[in-house]
Amino acid sequence: AALEALRGGISGSLSSGLHHARRDYGAGFCTFNGLVIGAQAALAVGAGSVLILDLDAHCGGGTASLVREEPRIWQIDVAVCSFDAYANLAGDDGRIRLRVVDRAGEYLGAIEAALAETARLMPYFDLCLYNAGMDPCEGCPTGGLPGITREILAAREQMTFAWCREHAAATAFVLAGGYIGPGLDEQGLVDLHRLTLSAAAEPATASPAL
Numbered sequence: 001a002a003l004e005a006l007r008g009g010i011s012g013s014l015s016s017g018l019h020h021a022r023r024d025y026g027a028g029f030c031t032f033n034g035l036v037i038g039a040q041a042a043l044a045v046g047a048g049s050v051l052i053l054d055l056d057a058h059c060g061g062g063t064a065s066l067v068r069e070e071p072r073i074w075q076i077d078v079a080v081c082s083f084d085a086y087a088n089l090a091g092d093d094g095r096i097r098l099r100v101v102d103r104a105g106e107y108l109g110a111i112e113a114a115l116a117e118t119a120r121l122m123p124y125f126d127l128c129l130y131n132a133g134m135d136p137c138e139g140c141p142t143g144g145l146p147g148i149t150r151e152i153l154a155a156r157e158q159m160t161f162a163w164c165r166e167h168a169a170a171t172a173f174v175l176a177g178g179y180i181g182p183g184l185d186e187q188g189l190v191d192l193h194r195l196t197l198s199a200a201a202e203p204a205t206a207s208p209a210l
Contacts, residue, residue: 019060039067058079
């Protein structure tokens with residue numbers, strides 16, 4: 001997906017289970033860290049900068065541990081659950097940053113602020129790898145935060161892809177977390193993931209201006 005995005009501008013992988021895996025072991029339902037593999041593959045074919053934007057409910061500590069020594073890879077992580085939390089490993093340059101939000105009313109603002117700060121420090125990336133977790137949803141039994149509704153997640157996807165179109169030459173997304181339980185059935189979860197697909201496809205399906 002990362003390489004296809006570099007060729008065509010946008011791509012995606014209907015996969016999850018990526019951001020907790022370390023160099024020598026898996027964790028948190030993640031066997032291999034596909035985000036870092038994708039980022040390294042992009043660098044290998046000539047990308048000069050890659051942003052890993054992680055909006056899964058849980059923190060991407062595995063990713064942070066793998067990119068700490070690679071200055072061409074940035075990681076912005078806005079989570080709602082402290083599982084796999086980590087320190088900002090790149091010092092004061094803002095390259096690897098985590099914020100854990102505990103109030104639904106602060107969620108979109110925290111993402112917007114993180115994106116704005118990233119654009120200030122690095123205005124443009126060759127590739128953004130977006131880990132589009134839907135487990136922040138209030139109905140999700142693993143990581144969900146009360147008050148984060150489908151409407152909030154829809155707004156998140158619109159904001160994220162709008163930012164990527166302005167600040168990245170290419171974007172590749174993965175579906176990331178989302179779990180079925182008493183408050184979220186299979187169809188509900190599918191509908192949440194479709195928010196990502198719809199927002200990603202929006203430029204191609206938008207009607208031309210008259």
